[in-house]
Amino acid sequence: MIKKVLVANRGEIAVRIIRSCREMGLKSVAVYSDADRSSMHVRYADEAWRLGPAPSTESYLNIDKIIQVAKESKADAIHPGYGFLSENTEFANRIREAGLIFIGPSAEAITAMGDKMTAREMMKKAGVPIVPGTDQLPESEDEIKALARKIGYPVMLKASAGGGGKGMRLVKTEKELLPSLLRARSEARNAFGNEAVYMEKYLLEPHHIEFQIMADNHGNVVHLFERECSVQRRHQKVIEETPSPFITEEIRAAMAEQAIAAAKSVNYSGAGTVEFLVDKDRNFYFLEMNTRLQVEHPITERVTGIDLVKAQIKVASGEVLAFKQEDIAQRGHAIEARIYAEDPANNFIPSPGLIRHITQPLGLGVRTDGYAYEGYEIPVYYDPLISKLIVWAPTRAEAIKRMKRALYEYKITGVKTNIPFVQRIMEAEAFVKGNYNTHFIDDNLEQLLQPETENTQYEDIAMIMAYLDFQNRQHKRMDFGQKAGNQSNWKNFGRLFRHNPY
Amino acid sequence: MIKKVLVANRGEIAVRIIRSCREMGLKSVAVYSDADRSSMHVRYADEAWRLGPAPSTESYLNIDKIIQVAKESKADAIHPGYGFLSENTEFANRIREAGLIFIGPSAEAITAMGDKMTAREMMKKAGVPIVPGTDQLPESEDEIKALARKIGYPVMLKASAGGGGKGMRLVKTEKELLPSLLRARSEARNAFGNEAVYMEKYLLEPHHIEFQIMADNHGNVVHLFERECSVQRRHQKVIEETPSPFITEEIRAAMAEQAIAAAKSVNYSGAGTVEFLVDKDRNFYFLEMNTRLQVEHPITERVTGIDLVKAQIKVASGEVLAFKQEDIAQRGHAIEARIYAEDPANNFIPSPGLIRHITQPLGLGVRTDGYAYEGYEIPVYYDPLISKLIVWAPTRAEAIKRMKRALYEYKITGVKTNIPFVQRIMEAEAFVKGNYNTHFIDDNLEQLLQPETENTQYEDIAMIMAYLDFQNRQHKRMDFGQKAGNQSNWKNFGRLFRHNPY
Amino acid sequence: MKMLVKSGKQEKAVKILKKEGDLFTIMVGDRTYELDIVKVEEGVYSILHQGESINMEMIGSDQPGNYKVNTLYQSYNIDVVPALNLAGNGRAKKDSHQRIKAPMSGKIVKLKVKEGDAVEEGTPLVVLSAMKMENEICSEGKGVVSKIAIKEDDLVKDGQLMIDIKA
């Protein structure tokens, strides 16, 4: 039924979605901003259409233009990816009004779950446990302070329309409350066009564990097990794994049941994720439901063998789910590392720029979902995610070792990345033992940022290499000046660096 | 117990073995010929030691030198990979005499199975069905002709010490017999240092189906199911898949039983492969046993989840197999395509040379085992295998589509490759239906070599691009001559091709 | 200088009608294309044509103006040549020599003819070993070996002249 899919996104997720379209024999339409003309999703799709200037508000968030392109290109369905318009009710509605298929749940489900406060209310009614907290915060600063005192510090500020850590702030003392609120509102406004913020109790030693849901339009809802996402920095996930090393079989079953109940309460359709916070005593609370594909969906794909994008497209076409709950099993262990263009040594500031060299890790049990290539300039306008590195192995211990091996192979030059930081996480005792919660990075930051112990020999050799390269260049330059004379000299020298197979 | 592994091989298999060593925390020692100083296995290993000049006889086949390097580098085990010395009894013996561990079976098992004629004798005794054929061929040309007539054409010439299609020739008529024998002997001598050749009946519409065996030193022997390897060109495998679309569950069980019987008859230890020919009526015959890791082992790894190199190393360390027969299942479907540096349009002649550009396929369900990188010059001395592309999906139909998607992403420039040819195989009706035997490539060669139907538009655009590039270069060159004058002109033009993200 | 572009038997004139930024309006033969052309990697171009995303890879050769242009499955051998040269172009076709070039890089393991030998179509000339395979190279026609430019054990490069045969 669906023949041509417009992917209203960019970066790795656009490429990933187009991959599945290609495997299904569907035509794909990429859209791009001026900053993305040479981006991989444009090169990889069957068609590519311009949206507008670089800022997302004028391109990837421009509903009118996206629908216009869908019509001109004769696409019959739109996949929103994650971020951007993926949880925007108006977008879903406008697509359906235009006679096109939105690859996602109903606008009602998005509205219900998209507004975190409404979602809390609904879960309360459905009997799903929720974290103690407030409705939308009032204007009065005194009232806000009173609410925070009542809940008790630390508290969490969250964008009502939020997701992905944007507009989220942890507040530990009253002094930080108002400045953090301003920042949260500003980020929420920029990211979602909605500055409503609410407040929740901050749980102790919490785990962030989520369940993948898949539902069709015929009343079938299944879960595809959990993802443990507690390795976070500033509420931004860095490492995800499945199964969770923390929960027991009983808790897993109870959470799965509640996740399905949550999805059913909004007549959910398509792929969705029910996020829970789990405290140190394994009490779990509904946190939010993301009504879209999740960044970390590949680890679920790896342990279940199900291609979630294909499943989404089939559900949107009206098909019945191809698998029943009893068909779905978690096999082995998968870990995902998000590779960001950022500088961990310098407070993790983003590091956009030109990719001078990239070597992807390959081989047994390794999957890379990325979009960067040699010579690509990562723009400053969008997310710093370069790629996702996913490994699988029969056991968690082996998966960690495989991840270390893959990170060893992963070379990206030109921009700074968090690869060495992720490597350190894989070596950290708490992570290796599976004994960590959302404070893991903060608690271990010093160790995670520590450089390798000094190696005089490597430093000496690095100095030698700099010297040789410098000399090599000097001699070359000299030769440009004096033609005949020194020529043989530097050429000889130059040749020392080139390998001749004959 | 094993702490440092010397890998007595090169190319993709050396890299693949070192990957598993790295994941196990073992140090790796690469060895290299002069043609391979800049090869990936040298760069990827912890240590790298020179063996000698480019020709294999002076490097990768130089037993003395390899053992000397093992001692100097303090390696305690040697992994032979496939090809080269992997099935050389003397090598296995010399390693053990030097007090080192050979990661492979006993010298006796290699001898028994390595000599194809001895192996046939043993299987006859063990009750495993074998293909009608001869012992080592006599010197007399008349006698050879008589033997061939007795078996009946077509017959197959095979190197007694052979493997991997080297020294193998199909002979359809008496006229071809002696020239083919000369060629087979020459190839056998060069590849294995042994020119003994024997003759077998050539079966009708045969399938080449093999079983992966894993055995430890404590009497445990398991099989890891079959691989269908009937897509061959000149007895060189091109595509392998598992499960086989041809055999039934009953035949699979019967073949597995015989494969285990074959391995037990030589007290086998480590990873091995029992190859069968299966005729159109699903009668199966023992063909040979390869006493080493097989090129196509990754598809077995993918459907069973077992890392065969790690399993080999553990067995060599004296460990008991970590899995029992009932733990091993075939899940989903895996296909491997061998990517060769060769020119299908020009009689498949090898195409060594400089890799100017390479883009590896990535994403869900794709594994690449290769060793080439941008700027690497594939030497003329060794095998033309660049990499192996392995895909997995829940079903065979989806795996084929995924393979097509991965091939679409796979770009290698500078040398000619068989990527378009493999793409065509994935589209061929007989392959898609799973209805093919070892004649598949010959029977479909014309279709498999046919170029895409003409696309005037693409040709026009290609002409435009050549024109623009040419003009661009011309203007650049002019500018070198006349400094100031035309400068802005070509610079402007040059800039048209560069994307500026700001 | 006016240039023509050749691809196989086709010969067309190319004319840039307009360019604004990355957008080109170009006429090739009697057809006009509006193309959005961006160089994305060395020798790799992303081209948008009426929405369609086309990737082309250009490989220059030693000969100026000669390109191999790869699209997804197709590979075009294209020459950009001065318009003048085309008329009187009679190269190679009527050559009475058969120039045997190495079809791949490799090593000469056997030389089967010597200068002055008469050969037929199919007469084996040399055995070239590359990547572990021995490849016999045969004469494509009748003639006399006029020159042998290699000897046994030589390493040859793809395209290197090995033997000249006079018809």
Next chain:
Amino acid sequence: MKMLVKSGKQEKAVKILKKEGDLFTIMVGDRTYELDIVKVEEGVYSILHQGESINMEMIGSDQPGNYKVNTLYQSYNIDVVPALNLAGNGRAKKDSHQRIKAPMSGKIVKLKVKEGDAVEEGTPLVVLSAMKMENEICSEGKGVVSKIAIKEDDLVKDGQLMIDIKA
């Protein structure tokens, strides 16, 4: 000209004692190394040292002789400088100016000071947005804003001077 090589606080003389093919015997400071050095990719070298396989990636900067050299986990910032220059080298250290440079490429969303303003350690100066995150950049010390080289909505490049503060 005699050159010295600096890495962090280290300063060493490098001397090539011998080279044969890819094999170098080189003295750095008072240690001698025998290295087999091959360039394998642009800016990437494979080095063998007593059997150990070491990969180094060299990234040159705009400043001649300045390199970032990456090994597996370590990154060295190395300068090759004329021996003469080192003695009287007193740059930067005693500078009484605080030069606030953009720590990343991005967009100035808010400018929080103006020329002439007095600032303390921790005074917010600008808010820089990059990759969807807002980053507040603060003064590292006390002083007076002597120059502002940017304005709101400007796109800045990593390392670009934004504000000059006089102590």
